[in-house]
Each structure stands twice: as structure tokens, then as C-alpha cells.
Amino acid sequence: MRNVVVVGAGPAGLAAARAAAVAGAQVTLLDAADGLGGQYWRHLPADRPAAREGVLHHRWATFGGLSDVLRAHPAVTVLPSAQVWSLERLDGGVRLNVLLGEPDGAGRSARTFEPDALVLATGAHDRTLPFPGWQLPGVCSAGAAQALAKGEWVAVGRRVVVAGAGPFLLPVAASLLRTGATVVGVHEAGRVGALARGWLSRPWELAGAAGKAGELAGYVRDLVRHSVPWRPGEAVVAAHGDGQVEAVTVARLDERWAPVAGTERVVEADAACVSHGFTPRLELAIAAGCALAPSRFVVVDDSQATSVPGVWAAGELTGIGGADAALAEGAVAGTAAAGGDTGAAAARRAVRARDRARGFAARIEAAHGVGGGWTGWLRDDTVVCRCEETTYGRVREVVELTGSHETRSVKLTSRAGLGPCQARMCGRTLQELLGDPTPSVDRRPLVVPVRLGDLAALRSAAPTPAAPRPGGDRT
Amino acid sequence: MTSYRLPAELDPARPAADSPLTIRVDGEPVTGAAGQTIAGVLLGAGRRQWRTTADGAPRGVFCGIGVCFDCLVEVNGLRDVRACLRRAQDGDVVARQGGSEATA
Incomplete structure (x- = not known):
């Protein structure tokens, strides 16, 4: 039986997990949050249930159906509060290093997964x-x-x-x-x-x-x-x-x-x-070695397979197409990751739904894509990097002083992008301000900051994970 | 007050009755409901800033989903906890942070 791990429990990940289970795989669904649904179906927690939760949601019944199936399915393990903090490439596969427990808590328990197939459905955050x-x-x-x-x-x-x-x-x-x-x-x-x-x-x-x-x-x-x-x-x-x-x-x-x-x-x-707009959460895809398009989305084929064998991607990682596209892509990815037939009737329906929904991504970009003139509202004292409080004036000064338009170099001198968010907030902005097309800004070997105590415990407790570099590659 | 939480009786989602909790924030009691995040409790009580940057500027919640690390607080003696992700527990002791140097 194929062992499939799905990362992310939003629309794409839920659909992928269900499709993989239906296709006969043993499925583990991981999400950093303590509930299912991702950002799209973010809702009141289980200890504060609401009679009419759906009033703030679309397709709430779809979410209910997906989560009911997954929680009841004997071949599915749902692991909430599971933060994947790094991904290592192995010969012929990947290893996910996971901490289970409260967000940013101390003493979380460590798990590793080496699945036969991985579906990445890590979504996007606003820009x-x-x-x-x-x-x-x-x-x-x-x-x-x-x-x-x-x-x-x-x-x-x-x-x-x-x-x-x-x-x-x-x-x-x-x-x-x-x-x-x-x-x-x-x-x-x-x-x-x-x-x-x-x-x-x-x-x-x-x-x-x-x-x-x-x-x-x-x-x-x-x-x-x-x-x-x-x-x-x-x-x-x-x-x-x-x-x-x-x-x-x-x-x-x-x-x-x-x-x-x-x-x-x-x-x-x-x-x-x-x-x-939105920017995809690419850390795991990049760590896995997945090819990216010039638009910075993960490249996938018709079965949602990435360029890396054994790794599929679905949802906003592959383009900002909304929940319809994510559900359809997830269903295709889950079926394919489980070794199922994406040519079968149900999968064909999902493929058609995906192709229709994908048109939305192109429309959103055409109608709402960021225009280059926005820098006209910046002033020299405008904070560009929220973490390090680096101003637009300082970034310009560093460019003038060093003559460099390379994001990595400007970051190291100006400190923009070196704070705790690891340039998630300002990385794209810096690249655009500098006119630097190199993609280094999305590379973050540590998906989230990890407490040094947790790393020390991992080394002594678990023989499997390779020693991470606590400082990370902050480029 | 600026930010606030919709009272349960006005809530169109008709939630079950609140199970109240109280956390201490820099020594002051702040009440919220079980299931809220620390950021939610603070915002619900009209508090919008709870961290000071290295330059002395106030910060609170920005991304709301754990990406930006602007909302870091100390919770029960542990620094660098994202207030927007951590569920509040009755009796939590929350303290303002002046920066973030403890994480790798």
C-alpha cells in the first residue's frame, strides 16, 4: 500500500487526502493549525462550536463532507498542530521533519516521515x-x-x-x-x-x-x-x-x-x-527541489506532478486560482500520488473542473496584477522591512554605496529581510525595488524558526534527521 | 475602543455560550473566551499593540496567520510566541517583548 503524506489541510490538501484514500493509499494529513480547513475555511475552534458557522463561509457543506470522510476513514491519519519545519532530500525520496504541539511551544514532540509520495498543499499568504x-x-x-x-x-x-x-x-x-x-x-x-x-x-x-x-x-x-x-x-x-x-x-x-x-x-x-495579492508558501517545494515557473509558482504537469519524482503540488502553490481550482487540483494530485488512474471517470471530472478553474488565475493576474508604479508612494523614511525596520532610503543608500542590485548582497548590508519572518513580508518587494530576477529570496531551509532546545532534543532523541543548521541559510 | 469582539448574542453564527477565560498581560487582567488566540483576546479587549521594536515602535498583529512574526509575545516565561497562532489558556501570563533574539 502506498504511503502518502499531504501537507496542508486547506481545500487542496483536504481534497488530495480524500482522493488518495479513495485510490487506496495510506494517508497522513499534516497541518500546522489545530483544526482543518486552512485559511479559506478558518472557523471557530472545536471548543466553541457554532450552530450557523457557515454564515461566514462558502461551500461550508463541502468542508463538512471532506473533514467527516477524512476523520472517519480507516486509512487516513489526521495530524493537526503538526509543523513541518524542514524537508530533506533522500535518495529517491524525501524526509519531513515535524514538530507536534502548540505553536512556538517548548518541548514539542518530534516526528519524521519518509512517504512514498508527498502532496504539497501549503497554500499562500497575502502580500x-x-x-x-x-x-x-x-x-x-x-x-x-x-x-x-x-x-x-x-x-x-x-x-x-x-x-x-x-x-x-x-x-x-x-x-x-x-x-x-x-x-x-x-x-x-x-x-x-x-x-x-x-x-x-x-x-x-x-x-x-x-x-x-x-x-x-x-x-x-x-x-x-x-x-x-x-x-x-x-x-x-x-x-x-x-x-x-x-x-x-x-x-x-x-x-x-x-x-x-x-x-x-x-x-x-x-x-x-x-x-x-498572494504569494505562495514555497519553502517545502523549494527544499524538495521542485522547478518553479518565472511567475514563482510550482510547475506541475496534468496530473499535478512536480519536477521531482514522488512529489505533487496542488492549490495556490501552483497559481492563485481560488478554492474551486484548489479542490479540483487536490483531487487530481491525491489520485495520482496514490498511484490511481487520473484517466478514470471521477478523476477526469476533477481534471476538467481544474482546467476551468485555472482560467481564473490568469484573469486575476490580468485584472489585479501589481503595477510597477506603486514605488511612487514610497518615501525615504518608509519602512520596507518590518522586522529590521529598514527604510526605503536605507535600501537606496546601500545600492548606491555598494553598486549592487543583488538582493542577497543588499540584504546583508541593509539588514532588510534578515529578521524573524525571513523576508516573507519584504522579499518580493526588495527584488522588485532592486530589479533582481534571481529567485534566492524564497529559499528558507528552516520553514519556521525552531527553538534551539528543540533542535538539541532532536539530535539526542532521534537518530534519523540530519543535523540542521540552526542559523539557516538566510539568503 | 477600536478593535472588539462581536458579543455572542449578536453573533450570526450562533456560537455556544462563551466559556470565559482571563489572562494577565503585563500584570493586568484581560478577559476573553476559550478558543481565542492570544492576539484575539487582546484585540477583543481593544488592545492593538503588545510588542516594542528595536527602534521603540509599537507593533501588534499584521498578517494574522503566523507568517510575519510581528505579534511575538512572551507567554508564561517563553519568548517569541506568535500571539496570532497560540490559543489562550485561562491564567496565561503574557508579557511585552522588546525584540526577538531567542529564535534561530
Whole structure:
């Protein structure tokens, strides 16, 4: 029997685990969170169940069905609170090093897995471009506002501005409304022309993705009902306040996302939720050696196989396509990883659903892709690296002093990207500011920081894992 | 107050009754509900910043999903715990951090 490990229990990972089990594999599903569902189906924890949990969710019944099947299936082991902290390549396979227990806890128990097949479904996190004042408390990513609303019914503020780019801003605004916040406005950087090119071209292709279109239409209805203005071609270009955000400056953008002088206006708000798209969580895929496309997504074939034998990928790792695509890709990947026949009827349906849903990723990029003019809202004192508090001016100074446009070199001198988040927040930004196309910024041998005590315990307790390098390769 | 938690009676998801908990934050009691993260308890009580950077700037939650490490706090004597991921336990002692040097 094939032994399949699935990493990530969002839509893609859940679908992969079920498909692999159905195809006859022994399946282990790992997720760092203490519940299933990933960010998309983030929900109240088991010790605070809700009668109508689904009001904040789409396809809640799909999630219920998947998690019920997985928890009941004799060939499936669900391991929550399982943080994969590194992946080693072995001859003909991989080894996952995992810590089980509370996030960032001390004394977590260590496990290793050497599966016959690995499905990576690690998802994505939001990307926020820096702007003056974005480090103030009260400014957060749109994903944070969403996670707190869905997971805890906490609103990040009472008068909230939502800004950035992409369809994700709509469910975030809807969640804020449902937690009772006032959404002052939703500011979408994409201008009407780009949005129309992305979303209105080849409308017949959208027919196959009616679920997604219906979901978005529902959010738009929420905004209309609450008289929330949705403004394309605008951005939050600064946040202001003494110790926390009290107001933001909104400006119109040109088609390259450069702020248009003279269009700035100050909007009172006690929170700003800002995201400009998503970036895939690539650590394990890169550690496994998976080939990446120039767009920085994992390259997969029709069966979701990566370039590394025995490793499949599904969901946002392979392109930002949303939950429909993730569910379909997961089903294909799980079937293939289990050695099942992706030409069989059920798998063929999943392949067709995947191909329809994939069109969405291209549309999102065409309509909402980051425009290079955004650097026009930076000032010399704008924090670029939140961890090390490196400013835009300092990055420019280092470039001038060293003559280097290489991200690694600029990081080492300016310290941008060397903090605890390991450049997850600023890495892409630095590369764009420097015009550096080399992909080193996503390479992180340690997926999360690990306590030195845990590493020491691993060495004495478990003979299998090779000694990690505690300092990591911080390039 | 800026951030807040929707009272259970107004919650359209109709959750089961809250099981309250109290944590101590820099010596002060802060109440929340079982199942909340430490960040959620703090935000629910209107507290939005609980860390000081090396340059002296206040920080709280930013990414909300464990990626940015802005929300680090000391919990029961252990530093560098991501407040957005860690579920609060009744009686947890939470202390402000002035930076992050303890992790590899």
C-alpha cells in the first residue's frame, strides 16, 4: 500500500487526502493549525462550536463532507498542530521533519516521515506592498482581518478601510460587515480598464466557474446593502496616527499603479486592511527541489506532478486560482500520488473542473496584477522591512554605496529581510525595488524558526534527521 | 475602543455560550473566551499593540496567520510566541517583548 503524506489541510490538501484514500493509499494529513480547513475555511475552534458557522463561509457543506470522510476513514491519519519545519532530500525520496504541539511551544514532540509520495498543499499568504505608516498598529493585511473575523468574530477596528488588489478584498469587507464594523470604503488598485480586460474578456469561459462568480456576486450584494463604496483605481498610499492608525491617505492611481498627484484625500479610519495579492508558501517545494515557473509558482504537469519524482503540488502553490481550482487540483494530485488512474471517470471530472478553474488565475493576474508604479508612494523614511525596520532610503543608500542590485548582497548590508519572518513580508518587494530576477529570496531551509532546545532534543532523541543548521541559510 | 469582539448574542453564527477565560498581560487582567488566540483576546479587549521594536515602535498583529512574526509575545516565561497562532489558556501570563533574539 502506498504511503502518502499531504501537507496542508486547506481545500487542496483536504481534497488530495480524500482522493488518495479513495485510490487506496495510506494517508497522513499534516497541518500546522489545530483544526482543518486552512485559511479559506478558518472557523471557530472545536471548543466553541457554532450552530450557523457557515454564515461566514462558502461551500461550508463541502468542508463538512471532506473533514467527516477524512476523520472517519480507516486509512487516513489526521495530524493537526503538526509543523513541518524542514524537508530533506533522500535518495529517491524525501524526509519531513515535524514538530507536534502548540505553536512556538517548548518541548514539542518530534516526528519524521519518509512517504512514498508527498502532496504539497501549503497554500499562500497575502502580500502587502509597503507604504508610509503601514507599520502602525491598526494596519494589517486583509488576510489578518479575515482570519480574526472568521476564526474569532473579532473586528480589527470600527471604521475600517479595505484596500489593495484582487477579488479577495470583497469577502474581507463582507466579513468585517458581519462582525459589525463600518467599512468606510474598498479601494481596488486595478483600474476599470484592467478589470474589464481581466474579467470581461471571453465571458463564455466564466460559465464553467459559476460557483466562483456567484460567490463574488454575493459579496458585492453585501457591499451594496451596506452602502460601502467600491472604488477601482485607488490605493491607500499612507497611514497616519500617533501610536496607532487614525487616518489614511487614499489616492487615485494611473494604469501602472503610480499615485496621481493632487488626488490624495485623507480618510478617518481606525483600521486599514491592505493586501495586494498572494504569494505562495514555497519553502517545502523549494527544499524538495521542485522547478518553479518565472511567475514563482510550482510547475506541475496534468496530473499535478512536480519536477521531482514522488512529489505533487496542488492549490495556490501552483497559481492563485481560488478554492474551486484548489479542490479540483487536490483531487487530481491525491489520485495520482496514490498511484490511481487520473484517466478514470471521477478523476477526469476533477481534471476538467481544474482546467476551468485555472482560467481564473490568469484573469486575476490580468485584472489585479501589481503595477510597477506603486514605488511612487514610497518615501525615504518608509519602512520596507518590518522586522529590521529598514527604510526605503536605507535600501537606496546601500545600492548606491555598494553598486549592487543583488538582493542577497543588499540584504546583508541593509539588514532588510534578515529578521524573524525571513523576508516573507519584504522579499518580493526588495527584488522588485532592486530589479533582481534571481529567485534566492524564497529559499528558507528552516520553514519556521525552531527553538534551539528543540533542535538539541532532536539530535539526542532521534537518530534519523540530519543535523540542521540552526542559523539557516538566510539568503 | 477600536478593535472588539462581536458579543455572542449578536453573533450570526450562533456560537455556544462563551466559556470565559482571563489572562494577565503585563500584570493586568484581560478577559476573553476559550478558543481565542492570544492576539484575539487582546484585540477583543481593544488592545492593538503588545510588542516594542528595536527602534521603540509599537507593533501588534499584521498578517494574522503566523507568517510575519510581528505579534511575538512572551507567554508564561517563553519568548517569541506568535500571539496570532497560540490559543489562550485561562491564567496565561503574557508579557511585552522588546525584540526577538531567542529564535534561530
